[in-house]
Amino acid sequence: MGVYVWGTGCGASELIEQGLNLERISAFVDSYPSGETFLDKPVLLPEQLRLGDCELLIVTTRHTDAVAKRCTQLGIPSEKLLFLKNNYELSDRNTACTIAQERLGEELLQKLLPKQRIVPTPASLADSQLPERDLSNDYVRLATLELLCRRLEAVPGAAAELGVYRGFFARCINQLLPDRKLYLFDSFEGFGAEVNASDAFQAAHANTTIEKVLAIMPHRAMVTVKPGFFPASLDGLEETFCLVSLDVDFAQSTLEGLRYFWPRLQRGGYLMLHDWGSPSLPGVAQALKTYEAEIGVSIPAIPLCDVGGTLVLCK
Numbered sequence: 001m002g003v004y005v006w007g008t009g010c011g012a013s014e015l016i017e018q019g020l021n022l023e024r025i026s027a028f029v030d031s032y033p034s035g036e037t038f039l040d041k042p043v044l045l046p047e048q049l050r051l052g053d054c055e056l057l058i059v060t061t062r063h064t065d066a067v068a069k070r071c072t073q074l075g076i077p078s079e080k081l082l083f084l085k086n087n088y089e090l091s092d093r094n095t096a097c098t099i100a101q102e103r104l105g106e107e108l109l110q111k112l113l114p115k116q117r118i119v120p121t122p123a124s125l126a127d128s129q130l131p132e133r134d135l136s137n138d139y140v141r142l143a144t145l146e147l148l149c150r151r152l153e154a155v156p157g158a159a160a161e162l163g164v165y166r167g168f169f170a171r172c173i174n175q176l177l178p179d180r181k182l183y184l185f186d187s188f189e190g191f192g193a194e195v196n197a198s199d200a201f202q203a204a205h206a207n208t209t210i211e212k213v214l215a216i217m218p219h220r221a222m223v224t225v226k227p228g229f230f231p232a233s234l235d236g237l238e239e240t241f242c243l244v245s246l247d248v249d250f251a252q253s254t255l256e257g258l259r260y261f262w263p264r265l266q267r268g269g270y271l272m273l274h275d276w277g278s279p280s281l282p283g284v285a286q287a288l289k290t291y292e293a294e295i296g297v298s299i300p301a302i303p304l305c306d307v308g309g310t311l312v313l314c315k
């Protein structure tokens, strides 16, 4: 009887970083596996889960509804299910999970339990043609993006995201700004060695490809992918921007992003600095302070109460 973990992305890496020893995990489960193993553990399709073997299934993706439905179909009882990302629901799915405390201990369990409870993806961003896993569901972040995009009509320039990962947020930008060029910058191999990301964090972020990102873009002709490590990946690009999403998690890349994008952001444009308020990624806020000191200006900005603690910089 073992502990199984649903998801092979950031949620899984967070779980390990927060203290669940990899040795305690029997296998990962993923409906859309990128490979046969993740962190040297087998990755099973949901239907390969043997109920008799599974004592506790920890769900680390944000697609709580879809996974819960699948688990019901597979006959996994709710006392074996612990949802770590039910932060977009008003109800608590974990009240039935009697096994988690016994298996994980109270201290680890309290660390893991979701802290936020907010509401689902705005209807205008829900896209029935996409698999559910491709709908990011940080309501406040997405709803704010939608409102900001509505204010950009008179602002010229392209859109860009530095730090694309699997393209969840980029897809929303592309959907909301269908007539704008959208530049997507990512190494597509995770973080540079200099940032010392943990193995789990690195493995989770390397788990993407350009093809997969492009496949979920609704207006693909408007998208230009700039692969490689930023700022080298700029390759001399000269452009101005109406909207930038800066989401690279660590200080140096955030600073490089600010140095490039802020001067090129048009008046009336916005730069969404993801993780500025995230206690686990302090480099992002540090980079902004460094940049403001460099230019001698305190940039007008609005903090969001979204999951990642985004700061919206306003030009």
Ligand SMILES: C[S@@+](CC[C@H](N)C(=O)[O-])C[C@H]1O[C@@H](n2cnc3c(N)ncnc32)[C@H](O)[C@@H]1O
Binding pocket: 136, 161, 162, 163, 164, 165, 166, 167, 168, 169, 170, 185, 186, 187, 188, 189, 190, 191, 192, 205, 228, 229, 230, 231, 247, 248, 249, 253
């Ligand atoms: C948190 S993920 C981005 C998530 C994405 N914005 C979303 O909301 O779906 C961070 C990404 O930044 C990328 N990254 C970090 N530093 C980078 C750099 N210097 N150059 C290119 N990509 C970088 C990583 O490869 C990773 O995919």
